[in-house]
Amino acid sequence: MYLSQARATDPSRDTTPGPHATPATRGDTTKSKVPATVVTLGLVSLLTDASAEMVTAILPMYLMYGLGIGYLQLGALDSLHTGATALFRIGGGYAADRFGHSKAVATCGYALSALTKLALPAVGSAPAVGALVAADRIGKGIRTAPRDALITSAVPAADLGRAFGVHRALDTCGALLGPLIAFAVLLAVPGDYDTAFQVSFCLAAAGVVAIVAFVRRGPLLTPRERGLGLRERLASLRTPAIRRCTLAAALLGLLTVGDMSFYIGLQRRLDLPAETLPLLPIGTALVFMTAAVPVGVLADRIGRWPLFLCGHLTALAAYLFLWLAPFTGWPATALTLLLYGLFYAATDGVLMAHIAPLLPQETRTTGLAVVQTAQSLARAAGALAFGTAAALGGLTTAFAVFGCAFMAAVAAARLIHRPGKDT
Numbered sequence: 001m002y003l004s005q006a007r008a009t010d011p012s013r014d015t016t017p018g019p020h021a022t023p024a025t026r027g028d029t030t031k032s033k034v035p036a037t038v039v040t041l042g043l044v045s046l047l048t049d050a051s052a053e054m055v056t057a058i059l060p061m062y063l064m065y066g067l068g069i070g071y072l073q074l075g076a077l078d079s080l081h082t083g084a085t086a087l088f089r090i091g092g093g094y095a096a097d098r099f100g101h102s103k104a105v106a107t108c109g110y111a112l113s114a115l116t117k118l119a120l121p122a123v124g125s126a127p128a129v130g131a132l133v134a135a136d137r138i139g140k141g142i143r144t145a146p147r148d149a150l151i152t153s154a155v156p157a158a159d160l161g162r163a164f165g166v167h168r169a170l171d172t173c174g175a176l177l178g179p180l181i182a183f184a185v186l187l188a189v190p191g192d193y194d195t196a197f198q199v200s201f202c203l204a205a206a207g208v209v210a211i212v213a214f215v216r217r218g219p220l221l222t223p224r225e226r227g228l229g230l231r232e233r234l235a236s237l238r239t240p241a242i243r244r245c246t247l248a249a250a251l252l253g254l255l256t257v258g259d260m261s262f263y264i265g266l267q268r269r270l271d272l273p274a275e276t277l278p279l280l281p282i283g284t285a286l287v288f289m290t291a292a293v294p295v296g297v298l299a300d301r302i303g304r305w306p307l308f309l310c311g312h313l314t315a316l317a318a319y320l321f322l323w324l325a326p327f328t329g330w331p332a333t334a335l336t337l338l339l340y341g342l343f344y345a346a347t348d349g350v351l352m353a354h355i356a357p358l359l360p361q362e363t364r365t366t367g368l369a370v371v372q373t374a375q376s377l378a379r380a381a382g383a384l385a386f387g388t389a390a391a392l393g394g395l396t397t398a399f400a401v402f403g404c405a406f407m408a409a410v411a412a413a414r415l416i417h418r419p420g421k422d423t
Contacts, residue, residue: 034162034163035155035163037216038154040211040215041147041211041215042170044208044210044211045147045167045207046171046173046174047206048110048113048203048204049172050181051117051200051203052140052178052200053174053175053178053182054196054200055136085137085376086141086372086377086380089373090373091142092106092141092143092144092146093149093366094365094366096145096366097362097363097365097366102149102365103146103217105142105143106147109139109143110204110207111208112135112142113140113143114205114208115135117197117201118201120132120197121194121197121198144369144372145365145369148356149364149365150215151163151164151167152352152364153361160357161304162293162297163296164348164349164352165292165296165297165299165345166293168348168349169293172288172289172292175285176289179278179282182200237363242355242367242371244416245305245358245417246370246371247416248413248417249371249374249413250374250375251378252312252375252406252409254378255402255405255406255409256315256383256406257386257399257402258387260383262318262340263281266337269328269395269396270322270325270329272333280333283337284344285341286341287337291341292349296349299353300353307350308347310346311346314340315340315406316403319399319402319406321335323396351371352371356368386402389401389402
């Protein structure tokens with residue numbers, strides 16, 4: 001599963017300590033700094049997410065209260081938004097491994113997302129806007145695995161939790177700033193959405209410039225490694241540990257409520273004014289941003305998979321709270337958003353930090369993409385299932401069903417994948 005002896009003894013390879021270096025070769029990691037590559041990629045994600053969230057901040061409110069769509073339609077859109085990147089993740093991961101250039105593939109993904117913002121002012125129909133949003137999600141799908149592979153190659157394995165925590169904290173800071181920037185722009189020039197789109201493009205373009213100018217490319221692969229076909233790369237990933245991890249992550253994703261449905265459910269179950277809906281993701285982002293680094297450090301110390309499962313328990317607590325709703329109003333909202341933010345902090349980067357060291361370097365980007373794709377497709381199906389349950393039985397029933405099923409899924413995931421059992 002790890003790098004072969006031939007790779008280890010190849011004098012042409014870069015000898016910089018990597019994820020599989022021993023303590024003797026990489027020094028005391030407890031005092032090591034987060035590499036500049038990780039911080040720069042975090043800033044790139046901050047700019048790109050701020051750009052994206054400027055456009056999408058009011059989407060749930062517009063859909064539910066502007067267009068008057070129902071829970072089923074919202075679940076379908078939530079599913080599309082979540083799953084649109086899925087298949088392109090594998091394409092991006094394979095391209096990065098095939099050409100041996102994760103940075104170039106990631107840059108293409110960021111550039112595609114930036115161009116969609118530039119085109120938004122030029123379109124005037126809902127289908128055209130939908131096509132641009134889909135293109136933006138395709139760009140996200142292409143760049144995600146190569147970006148995470150760049151982070152992995154820049155950091156010793158013992159520090160991956162912290163490194164992904166730093167990246168996700170900066171990424172989430174962008175998600176937090178996006179709606180605030182959009183609000184400030186529209187406050188300065190009321191009703192001028194074209195200006196907001198132009199500011200969004202400038203932020204995304206700055207992210208592209210940053211990755212091109214300041215991020216170093218990952219380790220070089222040999223011609224033999226680059227020449228592996230997709231089937232060969234996928235075959236090399238069929239180890240028990242990777243299969244079990246992917247299955248467990250997908251099972252948990254299948255019982256995860258989509259974000260748009262979750263915030264609509266929170267607003268309605270806790271009796272909040274409809275106009276507060278765009279503010280709810282900001283609360284989650286604040287918790288995520290604050291907790292991502294300490295949670296990542298904790299994952300490095302106590303184990304990433306146990307913490308990943310504990311993160312899902314916080315989501316379970318949020319679902320059960322919205323089912324029972326023992327009290328409402330802003331105190332209940334703060335508690336629910338705290339739980340939901342901790343869920344993201346303990347699962348997003350932690351899963352990548354757990355799976356990356358299990359993957360051989362020549363197929364690492366493809367492997368990360370496979371896990372991400374399985375999780376994304378499962379979450380897309382879960383979003384659609386929750387919307388269907390809410391349409392048929394109401395929000396209370398939907399949260400009850402998902403809460404109980406989610407509890408069983410966490411227990412099953414613990415049994416399916418036990419780190420150390422197969423590695």
